[in-house]
Structure formats: C-alpha cells, structure tokens
Amino acid sequence: LGEIRDQQAYLERLSQQAGALAAKVDEAEARWEQITEQLRTTRAELDAARQEYARLRDELDERARQAYMNGPGDQLEFLLGATSLADLSDRVAFVDALTRTDADLANRVANLRNELADRAAQEQRLQDRAAAALREKQADYAALEAKLAEQQRVLDDLAAKKARAEELVKDLRKQWREELAALTGLHIDPNGILQVCPVDQPRAVYDGFGAPRYAGGYHPHAGNDIIAPMGTPIRAPFPGTARASWNTLGGNAVYVYGANGYVYNAHLSAYSDKSNGPVQTGDIIGYVGETGDTDTPHDHFEWHPNVIPSNWPASPYGYSVIGTAVNPWPLLQAVC
Known part of the structure; x- marks a missing residue:
C-alpha cells in the first residue's frame, strides 16, 4: 500500500x-x-x-x-x-x-x-x-x-x-x-456530470480556459486542452448520444449529449464506431489527433451545461463562462 x-x-x-x-x-x-x-x-x-x-x-x-x-x-x-x-x-x-x-x-x-x-x-x-x-x-x-x-x-x-x-x-x-x-x-458531483476522464493516460491537463487564440482571428480559448500522444482513445464521459462533426478550426470533432448538457471534443485523428449514436460512459468515441488549426496532438475539450452555474471557479485567465461554454477544469480535476 x-x-x-x-x-x-x-x-x-x-x-x-x-x-x-x-x-x-x-x-x-x-x-x-x-x-x-x-x-x-x-x-x-x-x-x-x-x-x-x-x-x-x-x-x-x-x-x-x-x-x-x-x-x-x-x-x-x-x-x-x-x-x-x-x-x-x-x-x-x-x-x-x-x-x-x-x-x-x-x-x-x-x-x-x-x-x-x-x-x-x-x-x-x-x-x-x-x-x-x-x-x-x-x-x-x-x-x-x-x-x-x-x-x-x-x-x-x-x-x-x-x-x-x-x-x-x-x-x-x-x-x-x-x-x-x-x-x-460549491458542491461538485462528478458522478452527475463527468464520470470518467475524456482522454486515456498518459495525458497532460491544464486550465487554459480563456487563453488568447489568434488562429481564425483573436478569440478566448473556450475549453481545456488535454494533451496526449497521437491516437490516444477519447471516451464518452457520461451516457448519451454522440455526433461526429467537422469544422475548420477544430477539424474532426465529436459532440456527446447527456442529461446535464453536452461536451465537445476537437482535433481528433480518427473517429470510432461509437462516434455517432448512443454511447455509454467510457465508450471510445474517437482518438487524439491534430486535425484542424493545430500541430500539437490533443483533445480540445469543452463543457456546455444545460444551465449555466453561478459563482463557478474562474481560470487563471479570469474566465468562468465563454458563450455557452463553462470552464471544465474543476470537473476534469476530479476525473483525470
């Protein structure tokens, strides 16, 4: 022990x-x-x-x-x-x-x-x-x-x-x-929101919510980056429905919609057979990559709750909420 x-x-x-x-x-x-x-x-x-x-x-x-x-x-x-x-x-x-x-x-x-x-x-x-x-x-x-x-x-x-x-x-x-x-x-119950870490080990997670971004024009970073080796599995953090997507900045992306809101994962190297349709907690929905506007393999992870919480902890950049995205760092800290 x-x-x-x-x-x-x-x-x-x-x-x-x-x-x-x-x-x-x-x-x-x-x-x-x-x-x-x-x-x-x-x-x-x-x-x-x-x-x-x-x-x-x-x-x-x-x-x-x-x-x-x-x-x-x-x-x-x-x-x-x-x-x-x-x-x-x-x-x-x-x-x-x-x-x-x-x-x-x-x-x-x-x-x-x-x-x-x-x-x-x-x-x-x-x-x-x-x-x-x-x-x-x-x-x-x-x-x-x-x-x-x-x-x-x-x-x-x-x-x-x-x-x-x-x-x-x-x-x-x-x-x-x-x-x-x-x-x-605040009372944070990760079993009601994120039940597993979205990215397998080895990984590095940090609170970059609100960090300045310049690709595609200046904008604050609306998520946390989970850096991991190319091809590392990305998992559904709760049960729900997955939907694959693509955009210029995020490249290959997968949304997972659950009871309390949805999460967004970007820059995937590849999708899986669970990237679209019903998923259970821990199902592999894709793999870490560097598609879109990045050259560092990572999962850009966003959390969009159905209800925006008040008094949510701010990131080192001073942001708690950007648009409908809420800083996922406290939740990731609990499961990653």
Missing part, C-alpha cells in the same frame, strides 16, 4: 509537471501564431510595395526615355513658339509643371525604395522571431513528450496493482471535491 501511494503521489507530481509544460506549449504556440500572423501581414504589405515600386520605376523610365528622345531643344522650341506674352507665360508654367512632376516622381521612387528596404528588414526580423518561437514551442513539446513517457512508465508499473490504485484514486478524488467545496462553497 505504501508503495502504491508513493507511486500515485509521484504520478500526481508528474501530471502536475506535465500540466505546467502543456501550459508552456500553449503559450509558445500562441506567440508563434501571433508572430506568424504579423509575418503574413508584413509579407503582403511588402509584396504590394514591391508592385508599386515596379510601377513607379516603369513610369520614371518612360519619362526618361521621352526626355532623351525629345532632346534638350524640344522645350526651348516649345517656348519660342509662343505667339504672345500671355501664350509664353502659359507655356513657361506648363514646362515648370512637367519638371516638378518628373522631380516628384523621382522622389516617390526614392522614398518607396527606402520603404522597401525597411519592410524587408522588418520581414527578416519577424522571420527570426518566428523561427525562435517555433524552436521554443518544439523544445517545450519535446519536454512534455518526455514527461508523458515518464508517466506511461509509472502507469505500466501500476497496472499490476490496478485495483488498489483505483481505490486510492477514488479517495483522492473525494478529498479533492471536499477541499473544493470548502474553498468555494
């Missing part, structure tokens, strides 16, 4: 560490998305400036060709052809206007050339920042994968003692619910 508790405590520490690493991955990905969007905008502006520069250069070259072909005597002949003082005054004004137009055109070309150099330098700086952000994200994800692998090794060792380990987990969950009720005055 003491060994099981030691291993369970170690596993809990690993889960907390994995959660912290998952949050770092999320922050690094958000920075990378933001810089990438700035880079796309800068490149579009740079392309437009290059096209305008080419047009002005062509116009300036054409004016130079005309001046060369006409020669220096052309303007003099034009002025000497005046038939009166008034006519001469008009012709002088016309020649001055042409000269100013050529000078303005040359200045515009020079200014735009300088602007192109500045934009090119800005693009290079953004490329460097994007590359650094990508390296940071990859390093954080590599550390997270190592932590998940370590979790798996502990889980494999605990498999032989599964019955006792499950009893200990139940005790810890009960203790957690009692502590949360004492802190918040």
Whole structure:
C-alpha cells in the first residue's frame, strides 16, 4: 500500500509537471501564431510595395526615355513658339509643371525604395522571431513528450496493482471535491456530470480556459486542452448520444449529449464506431489527433451545461463562462 501511494503521489507530481509544460506549449504556440500572423501581414504589405515600386520605376523610365528622345531643344522650341506674352507665360508654367512632376516622381521612387528596404528588414526580423518561437514551442513539446513517457512508465508499473490504485484514486478524488467545496462553497458531483476522464493516460491537463487564440482571428480559448500522444482513445464521459462533426478550426470533432448538457471534443485523428449514436460512459468515441488549426496532438475539450452555474471557479485567465461554454477544469480535476 505504501508503495502504491508513493507511486500515485509521484504520478500526481508528474501530471502536475506535465500540466505546467502543456501550459508552456500553449503559450509558445500562441506567440508563434501571433508572430506568424504579423509575418503574413508584413509579407503582403511588402509584396504590394514591391508592385508599386515596379510601377513607379516603369513610369520614371518612360519619362526618361521621352526626355532623351525629345532632346534638350524640344522645350526651348516649345517656348519660342509662343505667339504672345500671355501664350509664353502659359507655356513657361506648363514646362515648370512637367519638371516638378518628373522631380516628384523621382522622389516617390526614392522614398518607396527606402520603404522597401525597411519592410524587408522588418520581414527578416519577424522571420527570426518566428523561427525562435517555433524552436521554443518544439523544445517545450519535446519536454512534455518526455514527461508523458515518464508517466506511461509509472502507469505500466501500476497496472499490476490496478485495483488498489483505483481505490486510492477514488479517495483522492473525494478529498479533492471536499477541499473544493470548502474553498468555494460549491458542491461538485462528478458522478452527475463527468464520470470518467475524456482522454486515456498518459495525458497532460491544464486550465487554459480563456487563453488568447489568434488562429481564425483573436478569440478566448473556450475549453481545456488535454494533451496526449497521437491516437490516444477519447471516451464518452457520461451516457448519451454522440455526433461526429467537422469544422475548420477544430477539424474532426465529436459532440456527446447527456442529461446535464453536452461536451465537445476537437482535433481528433480518427473517429470510432461509437462516434455517432448512443454511447455509454467510457465508450471510445474517437482518438487524439491534430486535425484542424493545430500541430500539437490533443483533445480540445469543452463543457456546455444545460444551465449555466453561478459563482463557478474562474481560470487563471479570469474566465468562468465563454458563450455557452463553462470552464471544465474543476470537473476534469476530479476525473483525470
């Protein structure tokens, strides 16, 4: 029993560490998305400036060709052809206007050339920042994968003692619910909402509800991400009806509708034979993936209750409710 508790405590520490690493991955990905969007905008502006520069250069070259072909005597002949003082005054004004137009055109070309150099330098700086952000994200994800692998090794060792380990987990969950009720005055009964963790081990769960997102335009993150290896089973957290779906941001997705509301799972790598139709608690409804607008395998998990609770605990980002989605972190803490 003491060994099981030691291993369970170690596993809990690993889960907390994995959660912290998952949050770092999320922050690094958000920075990378933001810089990438700035880079796309800068490149579009740079392309437009290059096209305008080419047009002005062509116009300036054409004016130079005309001046060369006409020669220096052309303007003099034009002025000497005046038939009166008034006519001469008009012709002088016309020649001055042409000269100013050529000078303005040359200045515009020079200014735009300088602007192109500045934009090119800005693009290079953004490329460097994007590359650094990508390296940071990859390093954080590599550390997270190592932590998940370590979790798996502990889980494999605990498999032989599964019955006792499950009893200990139940005790810890009960203790957690009692502590949360004492802190918040709320009574959370996970048996009436989430009855199992939506994603199998190894996994990393963290409270990213309300975190900034930039893909598809800025919006707060309306769920919690459960990061796990590609292909990890995703399960129905309560009995109800599953419905497979797809969208640009979430990719392959599955809803599960139950007595108290519904949950939404996104970025699945594949569906299962239970992705549509009646499901029981624990049925596999799909598998962790990276479809949609992400390159990190995880289950984007949302909880949409039939009744929005009041005084629900806020996330570290200050959000309890976004639209009809309620922060699922307290429920996930109880079952994952």
